[in-house]
Amino acid sequence: xxxxxxxxxxxxxxxxxxxxxxxxxxxxxxxxxxxxxxxxxxxxxxxxxxxxxxxxxxxxxxxxxxxxxxxxxxxxxxxxxxxxxxxxxxxxxxxxxxxxxxxxxxxxxxxxxxxxxxxxxxxxxxxxxxxxxxxxxxxxxxxxxxxxxxxxxxxxxxxxxxxxxxxxxxxxxxxxxxxxxxxxxxxxxxxxxxxxxxxxxxxxxxxxxxxxxxxxxxxxxxxxxxxxxxxxxxxxxxxxxxxxxxxxxxxxxxxxxxxxxxxxxx
Numbered sequence: 001x002x003x004x005x006x007x008x009x010x011x012x013x014x015x016x017x018x019x020x021x022x023x024x025x026x027x028x029x030x031x032x033x034x035x036x037x038x039x040x041x042x043x044x045x046x047x048x049x050x051x052x053x054x055x056x057x058x059x060x061x062x063x064x065x066x067x068x069x070x071x072x073x074x075x076x077x078x079x080x081x082x083x084x085x086x087x088x089x090x091x092x093x094x095x096x097x098x099x100x101x102x103x104x105x106x107x108x109x110x111x112x113x114x115x116x117x118x119x120x121x122x123x124x125x126x127x128x129x130x131x132x133x134x135x136x137x138x139x140x141x142x143x144x145x146x147x148x149x150x151x152x153x154x155x156x157x158x159x160x161x162x163x164x165x166x167x168x169x170x171x172x173x174x175x176x177x178x179x180x181x182x183x184x185x186x187x188x189x190x191x192x193x194x195x196x197x198x199x200x201x202x203x204x205x206x207x208x209x210x211x212x213x214x215x216x217x218x219x220x221x222x223x224x225x226x227x228x229x230x231x232x233x234x235x236x237x238x239x240x241x242x243x244x245x246x247x248x249x250x251x252x253x254x255x256x257x258x259x260x261x262x263x264x265x266x
Contacts, residue, residue: 010053013245014041017228021239024232033216035237040089042224042242044069045249048076054245055083061109063240065092067102074105091180091240093153094119099126103138112141112180112221112238115154117166124171137175140167141221144203146196147184154181160203161210168211178219178237179204189230197222197234 021039040063043051051062051073064070067090073079074088087109090102094113099122102108114120120140127138142163145154155163160179167176183196204218221238223231228239243249 006050007053010050010246011057013247014054014057014059017241017245020229021232024229027233028235032235033237035216035219037232037236038238040091040221040238040240041245042091042240043073043246044242046242046246048073048078050246051079051086052082055086060085061087061089063089063091063112063242067092067094067098070105071101074107080106089240094123096122099123100130103127103130108138110139110141110177113143113153114140114163114167115143115145117163117170120163120167120171120174124167124173127173131173137173139175139177141178141180141219142167142176143180143182144200146181146199149184152182157199157203161206164207165211176218178221179207180221180238182224183222183227185226187227189227193234194227194230197231197236201235 018039021037025037038061039059040061041054041059042063042065043054044063044065054062064073070088070090079086086107088105088107089110089112090108091112094102094111096119102111103123103126111123114123123138123140142160143154144157144160145152146157164176167174179200181196181200183194187194187196200220200222204215204220207213208215208218219237220235221240223229223236223239225241225244228236228241231239
């Protein structure tokens, strides 16, 4: 019985989020690139059965924060059998010693959290070895710490252009897809547009101007469960939504409804 209830709950929640994504996209100013926003369903801590239920409803992009959890889920027999077209996004902090393990994931679609030229070099050389004779490049995003919080990973904003230039010119196995930020948790939108999102927009403009890249080719991954609609309205092309699709997660030593600056609410 619980599986039937879970299936209905995930289906209903996912449908609601998809509708909200589409409505937010319709509200975007016509001056922004007309790139349909991609919904990444963040399945961290959730069982493979929930991933399969969302997949059955048409969801294809899923995000994970931890390399080991992604490796386990991507190789789970149920997911391998039921989700042949799944696209995995890695959205957590990537340590160099985990690069090889991550890049061995079947159906890895996008690594969203490159936060240094050194990490880009490591991912580039690892992907060159793993792909062998294939010429397929690995899609990556550069993560920017737009809020300046020490608890957040990502590049200082002023290093954005040089790091992207390094990937584009020195990492032939990688395909630079865009910029990503987490931003400050719990920003009050009554104070105006989220400054972290505005910062990412301005850094994209700098990247495009400096490297002569078309704006529509540089994606923006910003927006999570609490603010994805606003993010889309101001230009996000990739939102990472978890708890309002799959339900809240249990966080030790932290009340679920208490904002915690060191917690990431997808």
